[in-house]
Amino acid sequence: MSSLFPTFCAQLRVTSPVIRENGMIPLQYTCDGVNINPALDIEAVPPGTKSLAIIMEDLDATGDVFVHWVAWNIPVVRHICEARKMEAPGFNDFHVSEYKGPCPPYGTHRYIFKVYALDSLLAMSRHTAADLEEAMSGHIIGFGQLMARYKRR
Incomplete structure (x- = not known):
C-alpha cells in the first residue's frame, strides 16, 4: 500500500457474487458484453465510515495501469448492485465518467477492484483517479480489493 494509507487501515473484504478472486470476469461486464459493472459485496466496513x-x-x-472505473461518495452499503449508477462518477482512462469494463488488446490481463472506506464525503473539483487518490489522502480508514482476469475471445 502506498503513502495514501494511514499506519493502521481496516481490512475490507471485497467479493462478488459473479467473480471469484483471481477468476475470470464474465463477458457481460466487459467491452465484449453489455459493459456494466459487476455486483460487489463489501464486508468488515469499519465504524466511522461515511x-x-x-x-x-x-x-x-x-x-x-489503465483506469476503468472511478467513483466516490458512495453511501455506506454492503452490496453494490450490478449496473449501478454512481453518485459521483469520475473520469476513467477512456475519458468518460462511467464504468468501462475490460477490453485488453492482447492476452489475459489482471483487473483490480479497489474499495476504500472513508471517514468523510469528498468535495472534488477534478474527477480522475489521481484526483480521487489525492482527495482521499488522510481520509482512508479501510481498504480491500478483488482481483480478477479477462482475455478477449
Whole structure:
C-alpha cells in the first residue's frame, strides 16, 4: 500500500457474487458484453465510515495501469448492485465518467477492484483517479480489493 494509507487501515473484504478472486470476469461486464459493472459485496466496513470509493484498474496495460472505473461518495452499503449508477462518477482512462469494463488488446490481463472506506464525503473539483487518490489522502480508514482476469475471445 502506498503513502495514501494511514499506519493502521481496516481490512475490507471485497467479493462478488459473479467473480471469484483471481477468476475470470464474465463477458457481460466487459467491452465484449453489455459493459456494466459487476455486483460487489463489501464486508468488515469499519465504524466511522461515511462513504466508499472505488477505483478499478488494468494492471497489465501497456506502459502503466489503465483506469476503468472511478467513483466516490458512495453511501455506506454492503452490496453494490450490478449496473449501478454512481453518485459521483469520475473520469476513467477512456475519458468518460462511467464504468468501462475490460477490453485488453492482447492476452489475459489482471483487473483490480479497489474499495476504500472513508471517514468523510469528498468535495472534488477534478474527477480522475489521481484526483480521487489525492482527495482521499488522510481520509482512508479501510481498504480491500478483488482481483480478477479477462482475455478477449
